[in-house]
Amino acid sequence: xxxxxxxxxxxxxxxxxxxxxxxxxxxxxxxxxxxxxxxxxxxxxxxxxxxxxxxxxxxxxxxxxxxxxxxxxxxxxxxxxxxxxxxxxxxxxxxxxxxxxxxxxxxxx
Amino acid sequence: xxxxxxxxxxxxxxxxxxxxxxxxxxxxxxxxxxxxxxxxxxxxxxxxxxxxxxxxxxxxxxxxxxxxxxxxxxxxxxxxxxxxxxxxxxxxxxxxxxxxxxxxxxxxxxxxxxxxxxxxxxxxxxxxxxxxxxxxxxxxxxxxxxxxxxxxxxxxxxxxxxxxxxxxxxxxxxxxxxxxxxxxxxxxxxxxxxxxxxxxxxxxxxxxxxxxxxxxxxxxxxxxxxxxxxxxxxxxxxxxxxxxxxxxxxxxxxxxxxxxxxxxxxxxxxxxxxxxxxxxxxxxxxxxxxxxxxxxxxxxxxxxxxxxxxxxxxxxxxxxxxxxxxxxxxxxxxxxxxxxxxxxxxxxxxxxxxxxxxxxxxxxxxxxxxxxxxxxxxxxxxxxxxxxxxxxxxxxxxxxxxxxxxxxxxxxxxxxxxxxxxxxxxxxxxxxxxxxxxxxxxxxxxxxxxxxxxxxxxxxxxxxxxxxxxxxxxxxxxxxxxxxxxxxxxxxxxxxxxxxxxx
Numbered sequence: 001x002x003x004x005x006x007x008x009x010x011x012x013x014x015x016x017x018x019x020x021x022x023x024x025x026x027x028x029x030x031x032x033x034x035x036x037x038x039x040x041x042x043x044x045x046x047x048x049x050x051x052x053x054x055x056x057x058x059x060x061x062x063x064x065x066x067x068x069x070x071x072x073x074x075x076x077x078x079x080x081x082x083x084x085x086x087x088x089x090x091x092x093x094x095x096x097x098x099x100x101x102x103x104x105x106x107x108x109x
Numbered sequence: 110x111x112x113x114x115x116x117x118x119x120x121x122x123x124x125x126x127x128x129x130x131x132x133x134x135x136x137x138x139x140x141x142x143x144x145x146x147x148x149x150x151x152x153x154x155x156x157x158x159x160x161x162x163x164x165x166x167x168x169x170x171x172x173x174x175x176x177x178x179x180x181x182x183x184x185x186x187x188x189x190x191x192x193x194x195x196x197x198x199x200x201x202x203x204x205x206x207x208x209x210x211x212x213x214x215x216x217x218x219x220x221x222x223x224x225x226x227x228x229x230x231x232x233x234x235x236x237x238x239x240x241x242x243x244x245x246x247x248x249x250x251x252x253x254x255x256x257x258x259x260x261x262x263x264x265x266x267x268x269x270x271x272x273x274x275x276x277x278x279x280x281x282x283x284x285x286x287x288x289x290x291x292x293x294x295x296x297x298x299x300x301x302x303x304x305x306x307x308x309x310x311x312x313x314x315x316x317x318x319x320x321x322x323x324x325x326x327x328x329x330x331x332x333x334x335x336x337x338x339x340x341x342x343x344x345x346x347x348x349x350x351x352x353x354x355x356x357x358x359x360x361x362x363x364x365x366x367x368x369x370x371x372x373x374x375x376x377x378x379x380x381x382x383x384x385x386x387x388x389x390x391x392x393x394x395x396x397x398x399x400x401x402x403x404x405x406x407x408x409x410x411x412x413x414x415x416x417x418x419x420x421x422x423x424x425x426x427x428x429x430x431x432x433x434x435x436x437x438x439x440x441x442x443x444x445x446x447x448x449x450x451x452x453x454x455x456x457x458x459x460x461x462x463x464x465x466x467x468x469x470x471x472x473x474x475x476x477x478x479x480x481x482x483x484x485x486x487x488x489x490x491x492x493x494x495x496x497x498x499x500x501x502x503x504x505x506x507x508x509x510x511x512x513x514x515x516x517x518x519x520x521x522x523x524x525x526x527x528x529x530x531x532x533x534x535x536x537x538x539x540x541x542x543x544x545x546x547x548x549x550x551x552x553x554x555x556x557x558x559x560x561x562x563x564x565x566x567x568x569x570x571x572x573x574x575x576x577x578x579x580x581x582x583x584x585x586x587x588x589x590x591x592x593x594x595x596x597x598x599x600x601x602x603x604x605x606x607x608x609x610x611x612x
Contacts, residue, residue: 020272020276025268032272032275035276035279036279039282039283042282042286043282043285043286045286045290046289046290047289048290067289071285071289074238074242081249082249082271085249085252085271086275089256089264089271092264096259096260096261096264097261097264097265102269104261104264104265104268
């Protein structure tokens with residue numbers, strides 16, 4: 001389970017960083033999204049992996065940690081808002097700069 | 110009076126929400142509401158500054174949840190200085206914006222208030238995850254303010270700024286995950302205690318988290334490999350927004366000062382001063398490159414933006430000296446450089462308004478209106494920023510140099526600080542002589558806005574006051590530094606108050 005999650009977070013991060021380094025706005029937005037997923041998963045498991053236990057002390061021997069769940073909810077909401085903003089900004093840049101290159105001019109210009 | 114601490118967060122929040130509701134109402138009503146809120150914020154933050162300087166740190170447990178479990182706001186000298194500086198800077202910037210810059214979109218004032226809320230919250234919070242949340246609040250407001258008014262230059266600079274800061278936010282969360290997974294707490298005082306006892310594998314993970322945090326704060330502060338977004342973004346923003354952004358890079362400096370004195374400071378056991386071997390060379394290189402960059406700028410606002418980077422390098426070099434004397438000088442220089450940079454952004458806009466199409470480009474053209482008046486203001490601002498006597502920049506630089514004697518390894522700092530000042534002097538005097546002394550045409554007929562000029566006068570007047578009462582401000586800086594270098598008292602104030610405060 002730990003290995004599976006670690007591999008997943010690693011793959012998501014690597015893909016996200018690769019896409020971020022492409023110089024077009026669409027891959028950059030996708031990269032930001034994937035990186036966001038990786039970070040959220042990472043934040044979630046920072047409270048240790050506990051399967052099938054409620055986050056209530058006394059209700060089980062080994063309760064899961066509720067705090068990272070609260071943190072990750074906050075992070076998901078903020079991340080969602082930011083991605084929505086960057087999508088709008090990327091569309092506007094496409095319209096105003098007539099290019100989807102992040103510098104506003106591609107090599108084909 | 111106990112609830113005074115939370116007002117700098119709540120007041121801009123409620124004002125911002127009210128302004129959103131008034132978005133379809135009359136513009137003058139929005140202006141009045143916004144200016145009123147920003148004015149009220151000044152005495153509140155000044156009162157908090159006095160409380161904070163008195164010490165010990167005052168703790169406000171949100172919802173009555175006792176630390177380390179609930180989120181706390183902590184007011185100490187450093188938080189007080191940053192709050193007062195932000196409020197004093199925001200008022201002239203807002204008044205300047207009311208003369209036309211806010212008319213290009215319906216929600217300028219709401220965004221401005223949310224920006225103030227994020228800034229104030231970031232300075233006050235005693236919880237590192239809450240710091241992240243307030244960073245996001247101030248960032249999303251700053252995205253809106255930067256892009257306010259539109260135009261392709263702003264869109265291009267804004268895209269870089271937004272994407273870089275989103276990556277920065279991801280890194281911030283990674284560092285927080287590492288901190289929580291290792292230390293099991295996010296309260297900064299509690300975290301400081303946990304870090305002291307860390308050893309072995311835990312210490313390695315915490316070191317990684319500390320250095321990832323340094324990258325995040327370095328991006329906010331515009332440190333060496335992470336500053337390339339700044340000149341484009343700041344020179345593309347409208348003048349009052351750029352003036353307010355003068356305090357945005359200082360948020361990064363504040364976070365570095367807070368985290369690496371409280372959590373990873375001298376008492377942090379294996380992790381003591383973990384950031385300093387990285388911070389010192391990078392800050393010095395930033396200082397030099399900021400000065401060189403100012404020489405390459407083609408617009409007055411871009412010159413000033415490069416000088417922002419130079420001031421960040423100077424400040425962080427001072428921070429990485431990690432002595433009480435250096436920290437006191439850093440506090441003084443921080444106040445000075447924020448005001449000076451903001452003043453020059455507004456002056457650059459005054460110059461641009463009188464020059465028609467040429468704007469603030471550094472080419473010969475018609476001279477700005479009220480050449481003598483604007484020129485004198487420019488001279489004053491430039492002298493202060495470069496650090497010529499008798500103005501505040503000189504006092505700040507002398508204090509910094511005294512805190513870093515060459516015998517104790519400060520030689521490189523002396524050389525670079527003086528060299529950087531020299532580059533800034535060349536850049537600003539070249540810009541000034543082009544703009545004011547090489548008129549090719551008659552001045553344009555567009556009349557000068559007297560209110561804009563009047564508002565711009567506030568900031569240089571503050572700098573003169575800062576020079577005249579330099580002794581008082583330096584003393585206050587010493588108090589702040591003494592508090593920062595005794596983190597035990599901060600920790601005791603936060604965690605020791607757990608029983609007494611719960612209601």
